[in-house]
Amino acid sequence: MTVRIILASTSQIRQSLLRSACVPFDAIAPQVDEQAVKSALLSEGAAPRDIADALAEMKARKISQRCGDALVIGCDQVLALEGRLLSKPATMDDAATQLTQMRGKAHHLISAAVICENGAPVWRHAGVVKMQMRDVSDTYINQYVARNWTSIRHSVGAYKLEEEGVRLFERITGDHFHVLGLPLLEVLGFLTTRGALEA
Numbered sequence: 001m002t003v004r005i006i007l008a009s010t011s012q013i014r015q016s017l018l019r020s021a022c023v024p025f026d027a028i029a030p031q032v033d034e035q036a037v038k039s040a041l042l043s044e045g046a047a048p049r050d051i052a053d054a055l056a057e058m059k060a061r062k063i064s065q066r067c068g069d070a071l072v073i074g075c076d077q078v079l080a081l082e083g084r085l086l087s088k089p090a091t092m093d094d095a096a097t098q099l100t101q102m103r104g105k106a107h108h109l110i111s112a113a114v115i116c117e118n119g120a121p122v123w124r125h126a127g128v129v130k131m132q133m134r135d136v137s138d139t140y141i142n143q144y145v146a147r148n149w150t151s152i153r154h155s156v157g158a159y160k161l162e163e164e165g166v167r168l169f170e171r172i173t174g175d176h177f178h179v180l181g182l183p184l185l186e187v188l189g190f191l192t193t194r195g196a197l198e199a
């Protein structure tokens with residue numbers, strides 16, 4: 001019996017990664033108020049990893065509660081710079097400011113995924129990638145943002161590694177898919193083990 005797979009995400013890259021892997025799935029927007037949850041968890045002193053995990057679980061649970069025995073994948077990615085959480089830039093100025101704060105330093109991307117079935121978590125994973133950014137100039141940052149704003153506005157770090165954003169980095173330590181926002185190998189491993197994917 002084929003198990004239905006649902007991705008509880010509006011993220012284009014997450015959907016694209018599963019499609020490229022020939023995973024049959026439906027995408028459903030989780031419509032979770034991430035900012036409210038993130039603020040509440042931060043006020044309780046939650047660690048970035050715990051915040052990403054909690055948000056991923058919320059997204060997966062919300063959709064799973066109304067989708068029977070489908071396997072529902074929820075994801076969340078947070079960026080930690082010197083222990084401080086940065087969010088998606090609201091404006092081009094925010095993007096330039098954020099990139100200026102990050103240049104010449106290392107920041108960490110934490111990518112979490114939780115899979116729920118019948119409204120309860122059955123699997124979870126969170127991975128961290130260390131991103132060492134070049135000490136790029138103000139001029140380059142402003143030109144980079146102007147050239148790429150429509151694309152990078154949806155990325156937590158105000159960059160897309162698979163596009164021009166790769167020029168911002170001198171070293172990346174960790175899994176490429178975690179940078180894009182989906183622990184793809186780990187998710188595929190679970191779906192295969194569960195018999196939801198052929199292998």
Ligand SMILES: Nc1nc2c(ncn2[C@@H]2O[C@H](COP(=O)(O)OP(=O)(O)OP(=O)(O)O)[C@@H](O)[C@H]2O)c(=O)[nH]1
Binds near residue numbers: 012014029078161
């Ligand atoms: N294409 C691309 N996307 C990135 C990159 N880095 C971060 N992101 C995206 O930044 C977004 C992080 O925000 P999240 O809150 O985790 O997810 P979202 O985009 O709001 O989508 P939902 O899953 O519906 O919550 C995700 O969509 C990631 O895929 C990158 O290098 N390339």
